[in-house]
Amino acid sequence: MDTATLEDIAQRMLANGKGLLAIDESTPTCGKRFADYGIENSEDNRRDYRALLLSAPGLGENISGAILYDETLRMKMADGMPFPQMMNDNGILPGIKVDTGAKDLAGHPGEKVTEGLDGLRERLAEYHAMGARFAKWRAVITIGDGIPSRACYRANAHALARYAALCQEAAIVPVVEPEVLLDGDHTIDRCYEVTEETLTRLFAELRDQNVHLPGLILKSSMVLPGKNAARQADVGEVAAATLRCLYASVPAAVPGIAFLSGGQSNEDATAHLDAMNKQDAGAAPWRLTFSYARALQQPALDTWRGDNANTGPAQQALLHRARCNRAAAQGEYDP
Numbered sequence: 001m002d003t004a005t006l007e008d009i010a011q012r013m014l015a016n017g018k019g020l021l022a023i024d025e026s027t028p029t030c031g032k033r034f035a036d037y038g039i040e041n042s043e044d045n046r047r048d049y050r051a052l053l054l055s056a057p058g059l060g061e062n063i064s065g066a067i068l069y070d071e072t073l074r075m076k077m078a079d080g081m082p083f084p085q086m087m088n089d090n091g092i093l094p095g096i097k098v099d100t101g102a103k104d105l106a107g108h109p110g111e112k113v114t115e116g117l118d119g120l121r122e123r124l125a126e127y128h129a130m131g132a133r134f135a136k137w138r139a140v141i142t143i144g145d146g147i148p149s150r151a152c153y154r155a156n157a158h159a160l161a162r163y164a165a166l167c168q169e170a171a172i173v174p175v176v177e178p179e180v181l182l183d184g185d186h187t188i189d190r191c192y193e194v195t196e197e198t199l200t201r202l203f204a205e206l207r208d209q210n211v212h213l214p215g216l217i218l219k220s221s222m223v224l225p226g227k228n229a230a231r232q233a234d235v236g237e238v239a240a241a242t243l244r245c246l247y248a249s250v251p252a253a254v255p256g257i258a259f260l261s262g263g264q265s266n267e268d269a270t271a272h273l274d275a276m277n278k279q280d281a282g283a284a285p286w287r288l289t290f291s292y293a294r295a296l297q298q299p300a301l302d303t304w305r306g307d308n309a310n311t312g313p314a315q316q317a318l319l320h321r322a323r324c325n326r327a328a329a330q331g332e333y334d335p
């Protein structure tokens with residue numbers, strides 16, 4: 001394992017308060033996002049939309065890397081330039097989602113396990129040759145009556161750790177993403193307990209698999225009440241609970257934590273990140289930044305609406321959210 005290369009990539013991903021842009025929706029998920037605006041889920045539309053985002057002028061000032069889907073990594077700009085080359089020219093590291101999705105966990109109704117380890121070594125070698133320097137794998141943990149089960153925590157943590165080890169062998173930085181879902185009516189305290197258990201189990205498995213922690217990035221959900229909970233939490237409470245949970249469960253050797261937005265509003269995702277950085281004031285051993293999909297893209301998609309005449313304003317909408325979130329990653333967001 002080339003630990004120096006891995007550490008260098010991870011540091012570049014976290015430099016100067018920058019964060020990650022997630023545009024790794026699978027083709028069906030992209031179709032769902034497009035359907036909200038009546039946009040046809042065609043290959044041309046997917047290419048135009050992703051090209052618009054990745055080539056937004058100056059995006060690299062606030063975004064260090066973008067997570068793509070297999071199809072997107074293989075796409076070309078209108079002038080024939082491959083996406084990864086255009087991204088590198090814009091100062092954006094190419095990343096790739098490599099899991100093949102969350103499937104029902106046998107014997108455990110209502111729970112999922114993420115698949116994709118078969119053939120992963122070969123796929124990573126191909127992705128590296130195409131320019132990918134980091135990867136992502138997302139596990140989902142659902143909170144409900146009697147769940148998560150021990151089996152769900154363990155199966156997902158084990159798969160994440162096996163994926164991370166394979167990435168590092170291929171000189172690719174693993175973004176390790178266990179998402180505790182916002183769905184449900186659970187309290188913020190219940191989310192805290194589940195997130196702490198998820199992360200504790202994950203880091204035990206990463207250690208067993210000899211994963212080099214300075215060469216990975218944790219992509220975590222925040223500690224929030226369920227979206228249907230009777231009592232919602234204010235920004236300061238979410239930030240404090242999330243920080244407490246991370247301090248209790250994430251080793252200091254991890255260089256950075258890039259949050260997912262998970263269905264929070266654009267403004268909430270920014271405000272929570274900002275509040276964490278303000279409360280912590282640089283004390284934490286890890287950088288706290290963003291790796292948002294919906295909370296970065298939504299205003300751009302809402303502006304583009306499938307019409308390339310709107311490309312310029314859609315790019316401005318993305319750049320605005322990217323600037324807000326970079327400010328938040330430095331505790332300097334001023335709404």
Ligand code: 13P
Pocket residue numbers: 022138177260261262263291292293294295
């Ligand atoms: P959201 O920010 O929309 O939750 O997406 C992040 C992501 O990459 C989910 O895997």
